[in-house]
Amino acid sequence: MTRFSRFALLPLLAAVALPAVPAAAQPPAALNTEEIDRPAYPQVLSMRERAEVRDGWLKERLDTVVAPLMRENGVDMWVLIARENFEDPVVQTMLDAKSMHARRRTILVFFDPGAGKPIERLTVSRYGLADFFKAAWEPEKEPDQFKRLAQIIAERNPKKIAINASSLTAYADGMTLSQYEDMTAAMTPELRSRIVRTDNLAVGWLETRIPAEMERYPEIVRLAHAMIAEALSEKVITPGVTTTDDVVWWLRDKIAEMRVRTWFQPSVSVMRQGASGRLGGNTVIQKGDMLWTDFGITYLGLNTDTQHLGYVLRDGESDVPAGLKAGRLANNRVQDALTSSFRVGDSGNTVLARARAKAIAQGLQPSIYSHPIGYHGHAAGASIGFWDNQNADPRGEYRLRPNTAWSIELSATAAVPEWGGQLVTFPSEEDAFFDGKVVRYIDGRQSGFHLVRPNP
Template identity: 20%
Template structure:
């Protein structure tokens, strides 16, 4: 059993910043009913009723089943390990009475699933504990803690994301030998899945929709896998793909162009669209410094690309990524009804956050949907894999 001390330090720092006295992460049999923050802070699963109790003074206690006691003792991060003999509720209440917190954070959120790990049953147990402790303070969402603990990636986590990116890039390169005139998008989809399975990689999102393979004007797109569409000369082929390696994900899109018989390069209008998107992503990465909000980054990217005469895209410019392709927390999003919440687009980004940058525009050959993965640094975002610089040209065979 191991707890990641860098992540716990982020939790303690956030508790001080938010004036939260106690954070309780509680659950039971997490392999059956997961708590999303648990694998971020530990390699352990809950066995039976368990409460990890963190205090803003940097100390922690845990209430657990007797079979887990030695594991928590040996973890070296808990000043007290309480193996409750009879009552979980009473044992948690005793800790609350001893610490006397005024503000307790629990893992619930109305709109962020990564912060909503507290089950209804465990909530009822904790409410009973609060009653037994005669707790008169305030209960708040642990979302600010969870978002920073999950969102600020350690060097260990970044190394794993880079591995996932490198694995996906190799499959993208191989795909250039499969994509050609007359091949169905579904055949390319099958190729990516075979490569993923043969290498033993996981899928960064649902296998049924991974990868997305889209070719030519008017091709159905979105989270749907691959439509029954035949790739033709003159098409741009957009592939949205992500693998999971060593528990961490990537989320990349790469663009191919299928040359016509008389072409040695893509038409000028398609290249102009591609370079506009490529350069817009690069400029956005430079603009992404700590303190800017997701709304500011999204607006910058949109204005950079639409100033070249292209229509703006309907979805957000980017989302956070980590263990999951969509990793929760704030996004790079616009003031549109789906996204227009302060906690979603007006939260300052921080150094160590990993985001996708994925504007989308239409051109004569179809949809251009490049996507890059970046980590926020003090001087701007760093690409986690070399960004695509040129269309991948597919010659007739």
């Protein structure tokens, strides 16, 4: 989602440690593959099928992601506490498909006994949590939930007890003050002294994508692409009649029809010869307009975030003017400068500086403002630039890790001869996967335009 909108990117993590993670499969799309024009809609699963898929993913994630994160960070216990309808962002992603919210209070405990033994997973809660966490509280024996938590901690005698509390990122700030106070009040002073605040566990869990997720992510992105392609076509747009807001609300209706959700209000606007910037709201779409949309969906617990361009053919035109095509391709070259600059262990700021230097050396006018995507639209992980800050930023100090998904969001500005040399900004946003070596687009990338063809 564009940072030109009113939605602000949540502060992201600035950290140093790079937890080891299991290898993830690459999505099927090859590097820089062009998107299919007007793709068919993929089949959307039933709610029961979705639950089965998501619970399968959760089991694999709990079995393969948590242990490497804890061991890399030298933590042998991780405690997460959430209250109903006020969930820790991490706990929200650890609930099984039938547990949509924490029940009253949900306490999750991960404990590493060492010696290569499996991580112990406990739920200190009145209600169970499927088969993913072992129930560890009987209220009839110990009515006080926090006293029971303190007993569990004391019995296992961990060296470091990690909690999610951070001033840097909302994704690692799920331990509220009251829950912290109640937890620590039940603990001995010695155990309290072992509590550590770490960002790496929460962010590492949220940003890591597993092979099974990446096998299905392409169809999630394809679903979003199919909606955009239909929206930016003569099926929806009648030049001289349809407004940009009409297209926005068509997209909202389509989302409901497809039984998925969106995580932000879609944006649709036009860039027009002789007009400054983007025209939206009740602007009537005309022939010769360049269309822009910013659109995302949430499906199977994963998010998409896409910005595409379209063009409304004038009478007698069969293709987009050459100047607009050149601007679109300039954008692709900025994309290449960025995706070729990803390095595991480098900060977002370092990647930004490297990518901008490559693009500027080619005579391009880039603006780069990319972010992770996955469980959230503006997701946990490194920030690579902001539309209003192309220099180093504290939010860009978090270091890149492998097996992470990204929204490659940026723009290039170029003069369009057919529009009298008018400077036009060509924005784009495509979802991609970084396997630790290369960045691949999950369902290809746009290099042309969606065409609105005149109806006969």
